[in-house]
Amino acid sequence: MTSLLPQTTPTRSQTADRGEPIERPLSPLKKRARRIDRVLTYVPLALFLIFTLIPFYWMLLFAFRPSGSTSLVLWPITFEHFETVWNGSGFGIYFKNSLFVAVMSLLTSTVIALLGGYALARFKFRGKALFLVAMLCTQFVPGAMMLIPLFEIFNSVGLTDSLWSLIISDTVFHLPLSLILMSGFIRNVPMELEEAAWVDGCTRIQAFRLVVLPLLKPGIVAVGSFAFISAWNNFLFAIMFISSQDQFTVPVGLSYLLGEFGADFGALAAGGVIAIIPVVLLFAYVQKFLVQGLSAGAVKG
Amino acid sequence: MSVIAPHRAAKPLQRKNNARLRRLYPYFLIGPAAVLTLVFLVYPVGSVFYYSLQHSNVTQPWNDGFAGQDNFVAMGADPLFWRSLTFTLQWVVVEVGLQFIFGLALALLINKTFIGRALARSLVFSPWAVSGILTTTIWILIYNPSTGIGRYLADIGIGEYGVSLLSGSGTTFWAVVLAEMWKGIPFFAILILADLQSVSLELYESADVDGAGTLRKFLSITWPHIRQAVVIATLLRAVWEFNNVDLLYTLTGGGPAGATTTLPLYVAQTAIHDRDFGYGSALTVVAFMILTFFSLVYLRITKSKEDDK
Numbered sequence: 001m002t003s004l005l006p007q008t009t010p011t012r013s014q015t016a017d018r019g020e021p022i023e024r025p026l027s028p029l030k031k032r033a034r035r036i037d038r039v040l041t042y043v044p045l046a047l048f049l050i051f052t053l054i055p056f057y058w059m060l061l062f063a064f065r066p067s068g069s070t071s072l073v074l075w076p077i078t079f080e081h082f083e084t085v086w087n088g089s090g091f092g093i094y095f096k097n098s099l100f101v102a103v104m105s106l107l108t109s110t111v112i113a114l115l116g117g118y119a120l121a122r123f124k125f126r127g128k129a130l131f132l133v134a135m136l137c138t139q140f141v142p143g144a145m146m147l148i149p150l151f152e153i154f155n156s157v158g159l160t161d162s163l164w165s166l167i168i169s170d171t172v173f174h175l176p177l178s179l180i181l182m183s184g185f186i187r188n189v190p191m192e193l194e195e196a197a198w199v200d201g202c203t204r205i206q207a208f209r210l211v212v213l214p215l216l217k218p219g220i221v222a223v224g225s226f227a228f229i230s231a232w233n234n235f236l237f238a239i240m241f242i243s244s245q246d247q248f249t250v251p252v253g254l255s256y257l258l259g260e261f262g263a264d265f266g267a268l269a270a271g272g273v274i275a276i277i278p279v280v281l282l283f284a285y286v287q288k289f290l291v292q293g294l295s296a297g298a299v300k301g
Numbered sequence: 302m303s304v305i306a307p308h309r310a311a312k313p314l315q316r317k318n319n320a321r322l323r324r325l326y327p328y329f330l331i332g333p334a335a336v337l338t339l340v341f342l343v344y345p346v347g348s349v350f351y352y353s354l355q356h357s358n359v360t361q362p363w364n365d366g367f368a369g370q371d372n373f374v375a376m377g378a379d380p381l382f383w384r385s386l387t388f389t390l391q392w393v394v395v396e397v398g399l400q401f402i403f404g405l406a407l408a409l410l411i412n413k414t415f416i417g418r419a420l421a422r423s424l425v426f427s428p429w430a431v432s433g434i435l436t437t438t439i440w441i442l443i444y445n446p447s448t449g450i451g452r453y454l455a456d457i458g459i460g461e462y463g464v465s466l467l468s469g470s471g472t473t474f475w476a477v478v479l480a481e482m483w484k485g486i487p488f489f490a491i492l493i494l495a496d497l498q499s500v501s502l503e504l505y506e507s508a509d510v511d512g513a514g515t516l517r518k519f520l521s522i523t524w525p526h527i528r529q530a531v532v533i534a535t536l537l538r539a540v541w542e543f544n545n546v547d548l549l550y551t552l553t554g555g556g557p558a559g560a561t562t563t564l565p566l567y568v569a570q571t572a573i574h575d576r577d578f579g580y581g582s583a584l585t586v587v588a589f590m591i592l593t594f595f596s597l598v599y600l601r602i603t604k605s606k607e608d609d610k
Contacts, residue, residue, distance in 0.1 A: 119330035144565035149345030283430035
């Protein structure tokens with residue numbers, strides 16, 4: 001079943017279009033001011049874009065140009081470095097491991113955040129404030145500090161050198177953000193819709209499944225993607241908890257490439273491209289939800 | 302939508318049970334999150350406090366047992382501790398200061414209406430998705446003396462060939478700061494942008510009618526709206542930069558000669574590399590105390606915000 005109602009949150013363009021625009025001929029002075037304003041927008045923006053994109057370009061350059069070349073133009077391209085890294089350095093296996101960790105973290109984070117986020121958005125309950133404070137406080141726990149005790153826990157249950165140790169620790173460290181984002185998205189779904197469904201005889205769970213869930217799709221995509229990105233990028237836990245090479249994730253593999261001095265920079269860059277492409281694509285897709293989710297949840301309290 | 306008929310004729314007793322069950326609903330819902338947090342965060346934090354009072358060094362098995370304040374006393378006389386603490390503060394202040402200036406500027410820019418805004422947004426924010434070791438990989442390629450920017454600058458006659466920006470004592474700090482800013486500015490901007498978008502356009506229109514200038518509009522409309530977000534973003538960034546391990550660990554390894562070792566990095570070296578759990582935990586406790594101060598400020602701010610409503 002698709003959503004019962006169109007999205008009710010007003011978008012910016014709707015609010016902006018509410019008043020009738022008044023067309024007035026611009027005075028020369030105003031015209032000049034407008035031109036200055038445009039320059040003041042585009043010039044700094046171009047500088048920001050250059051600062052952002054040059055590092056990406058630099059890596060692509062190293063990854064795709066033939067060994068020995070010093071050309072600064074991304075042409076002609078070769079895939080020799082990808083071949084080396086994927087088959088020769090085991091990135092094929094690391095990629096599979098990383099994908100497994102990231103997808104499992106995505107699933108666990110999203111499900112737990114859906115449950116908890118619903119409770120935070122829709123219920124008043126004793127201990128809610130305490131729970132929120134505890135969740136927020138976890139943002140202040142340094143990951144490096146948790147290494148020893150986490151290692152001991154995983155060691156005692158035989159999970160060291162297992163990808164599950166990464167899935168669990170990634171999920172735990174990502175939970176506060178997931179929960180806060182998700183409860184923000186749920187709060188954005190009008191309560192009246194759910195109540196209407198109850199009146200129609202739905203149970204709470206049915207109402208959630210039939211009414212809230214379809215409207216929540218952007219939120220779920222966003223929360224899931226962020227969980228994926230943070231698990232995909234996680235380096236500290238991966239390098240500390242994993243020791244056998246067939247369990248390496250992509251960041252660990254990269255750090256080994258980095259460690260080899262006089263490294264093959266083409267291979268390193270190719271490994272970087274392999275590591276970056278999934279997260280950048282996902283991010284480009286969900287970044288608009290991020291802004292939405294933050295304004296609905298975290299920053300707005 | 303099909304109308305689902307009420308299918309349960311509720312008996313009084315059942316209704317009572319249901320009411321009790323309903324009160325437990327939220328606890329079932331937050332249960333998984335709470336249990337995970339307790340087992341994998343709260344318990345570990347507690348055990349770090351326990352270890353900080355113990356002698357626990359794998360390389361010194363004869364020296365075992367209760368240590369009392371020993372670890373903390375040792376810290377006072379440990380120059381590496383003091384240096385890492387000083388560097389951490391320097392790192393946080395410089396990073397957050399620069400990210401504040403550029404993050405705010407970027408948020409204001411990207412909030413304007415212009416052609417290609419959506420694309421520009423995706424592009425300038427993308428480094429945020431590229432964190433940790435991936436950032437390092439990029440900047441290693443840029444800073445490497447034989448293949449990086451330095452080489453090309455030397456080729457066209459600027460600077461010296463073979464200068465490593467990451468091992469010169471004067472340049473290392475700024476080289477790392479720049480790399481961290483590359484991914485830090487976007488997130489700072491995202492947090493502020495979220496609030497900027499909630500500012501009603503009508504306010505600006507009426508300010509235009511009143512003849513207000515750009516600066517006046519910023520100070521009277523924009524700033525009061527985003528102040529809260531700016532404060533929170535600043536604090537969050539401060540905590541994250543404080544805890545940042547990935548970038549420094551991989552880009553400089555804390556070097557040259559410990560010059561870029563932050564407190565958490567020193568913790569990791571002590572506890573994992575030197576296997577001194579007791580001392581590492583004591584260092585951690587100090588780091589935790591400092592961060593608790595941050596979190597108290599943070600909670601105070603968010604709380605006073607709720608009171609405003």
